[in-house]
Amino acid sequence: MELPHLLQKQSEPEHETVKSQQYIQVKYQVRRLKVACVSIPEAGHLVPTVQVAKALAYRGHEAYLVTMDSAASKFAKGCEAVNCRFRGLAKGLAGSDAGHGPIAELMSKGLVAQAFSQYNHLMHQELLDLLRDEGPFDMVLADFATMSAIQVAEELSIPCVINVPGPAELLKHLSMWLAIPFCSAVFLATRSVLETRLIYKMFLGLIPAMKRHVCLVNSFFGLDVPCALPANVILTGSTAVRPGKERIALKETSDEKMNAWLQQVRAEGLRIVYVTMGSMQVLEQFQLEALFYGLKSLTPKVAVAWSLKEEQHQQLPGGIEALPSHFFVQKWLPQGKAGKGRAPGSISSAPAWIE
Numbered sequence: 001m002e003l004p005h006l007l008q009k010q011s012e013p014e015h016e017t018v019k020s021q022q023y024i025q026v027k028y029q030v031r032r033l034k035v036a037c038v039s040i041p042e043a044g045h046l047v048p049t050v051q052v053a054k055a056l057a058y059r060g061h062e063a064y065l066v067t068m069d070s071a072a073s074k075f076a077k078g079c080e081a082v083n084c085r086f087r088g089l090a091k092g093l094a095g096s097d098a099g100h101g102p103i104a105e106l107m108s109k110g111l112v113a114q115a116f117s118q119y120n121h122l123m124h125q126e127l128l129d130l131l132r133d134e135g136p137f138d139m140v141l142a143d144f145a146t147m148s149a150i151q152v153a154e155e156l157s158i159p160c161v162i163n164v165p166g167p168a169e170l171l172k173h174l175s176m177w178l179a180i181p182f183c184s185a186v187f188l189a190t191r192s193v194l195e196t197r198l199i200y201k202m203f204l205g206l207i208p209a210m211k212r213h214v215c216l217v218n219s220f221f222g223l224d225v226p227c228a229l230p231a232n233v234i235l236t237g238s239t240a241v242r243p244g245k246e247r248i249a250l251k252e253t254s255d256e257k258m259n260a261w262l263q264q265v266r267a268e269g270l271r272i273v274y275v276t277m278g279s280m281q282v283l284e285q286f287q288l289e290a291l292f293y294g295l296k297s298l299t300p301k302v303a304v305a306w307s308l309k310e311e312q313h314q315q316l317p318g319g320i321e322a323l324p325s326h327f328f329v330q331k332w333l334p335q336g337k338a339g340k341g342r343a344p345g346s347i348s349s350a351p352a353w354i355e
Contacts, residue, residue: 034062036131039143039163040119041071041095042107048165048218049143050075051239057084064134066127066149068119070095074332087134089126090119097310097331108311110190113198120148127152141216147202150209162210163239164217168224171217171233174210179203253334258305261328265303270326273298276307276333283308288315301326307333 035056039049046067056063057079065079069088076086094101096108096115106115127148131137137158142149144164153160164171170178179200187196213232220237229235253259265272273295277283283291295304303326310331313320320329 032061033138034064034136035139035141036064036066036137036149037141038066038123038127038146038149040116040123040146041068042112042115042119044165045143045145046071046075048239049141049163050079051241052141052163052216053084054079054082055239055241057082064137066130068093068095068123070098074334078334087130089130090122093122099310111192111195113186113195113202114192116145116202117198120146124148124152128155131156131158144206144210144215145202147205147209150205150213160209160213162213162215164210164215165239166217166219168217168219168221168227168229168233168235171210171215171229172227174207174230176203176207178207255330255334257330258328258333261305265326268303268326270301270303272303272305274305274307274333283312285315288312289317292317296324296327304328305333307331 033056035053037049037053037056039046049067050065053063053065063084064087065075065084066087066089067075069091070093072086072088076088079086094104096104096106098104103115103118106112106118123146131140131152135156135158140149140153140158140160142153142160142162144162144166150160150162182203183196183199186199187193190196211230211232215233216236217233218236218239220235224235253262262272275291275295291306295302306327306329308316308329308331313329313331316323316329323329
């Protein structure tokens with residue numbers, strides 16, 4: 001018997017298949033969760049955690065944002081606006097942007113691991129008491145550098161999800177070998193044995209935790225090179241709010257000074273360039289001047305909103321007092337809301353990751 005050749009043209013079916021143009025709407029219900037989103041308030045770790053907490057609240061879950069009380073002035077009001085509860089720990093401790101106190105001193109010297117270690121030490125017991133007193137919680141979402149949150153969740157047997165605002169490449173091979181380049185870079189930069197030991201200690205606790213718990217990585221293939229990842233690693237993309245048809249452009253931010261300036265430059269018909277370099281970046285003098293003079297000389301004229309560390313304000317040409325009226329410089333600006341306002345001309349950003 002002769003078999004039909006696979007490459008031979010087959011006869012067309014007598015009746016073409018007609019695809020249905022009708023659609024059905026599928027609805028499903030999920031249990032309302034009580035989630036504590038916990039992060040130290042430094043170096044790009046807190047902003048993604050805030051965005052996740054707000055997104056959970058927006059979807060109807062009972063969300064708590066738990067961080068240091070020093071961050072209340074920046075985030076408490078925005079959380080309350082979406083029914084996300086803000087809880088500040090270690091009241092009275094000044095943050096790194098206060099310009100004084102132990103944390104500010106450590107961060108100014110580049111001793112980030114020592115500052116993070118102090119945060120985690122101070123947070124541990126207060127966080128434990130909070131989760132017990134205001135519980136029961138269904139889940140703790142912990143920033144990966146906030147080891148106290150992971151430890152407390154495990155102590156209380158609360159399911160823990162680790163948020164990683166960084167590249168997926170870091171989680172491709174979870175082993176202590178990953179600590180070697182980090183420890184080497186830290187020692188070369190700081191010449192501090194204590195700083196290097198603390199980085200190693202962090203990896204010693206973090207690597208096993210990342211194998212035990214679900215990890216959300218705020219990245220996507222395209223930004224990251226496609227690669228195989230462990231089954232517990234989920235790529236979320238950016239945690240920033242997605243624009244939707246139901247969301248209109250914001251006319252105001254949570255910063256009154258910025259609102260007044262925005263009203264002024266919009267009245268002049270200027271487009272706005274938003275500049276931020278993240279919470280850890282310290283610009284060299286030539287970089288400051290290049291950005292300032294470059295933006296000032298743009299034609300047509302543009303307004304510039306610039307998030308710049310306070311200690312660098314006086315390094316601007318002429319100092320901050322001599323800035324032209326179309327420049328607005330502060331140590332912190334509401335980046336998320338500023339980006340969703342009446343479209344800025346552009347956003348120049350180099351944050352810790354894709355906030």
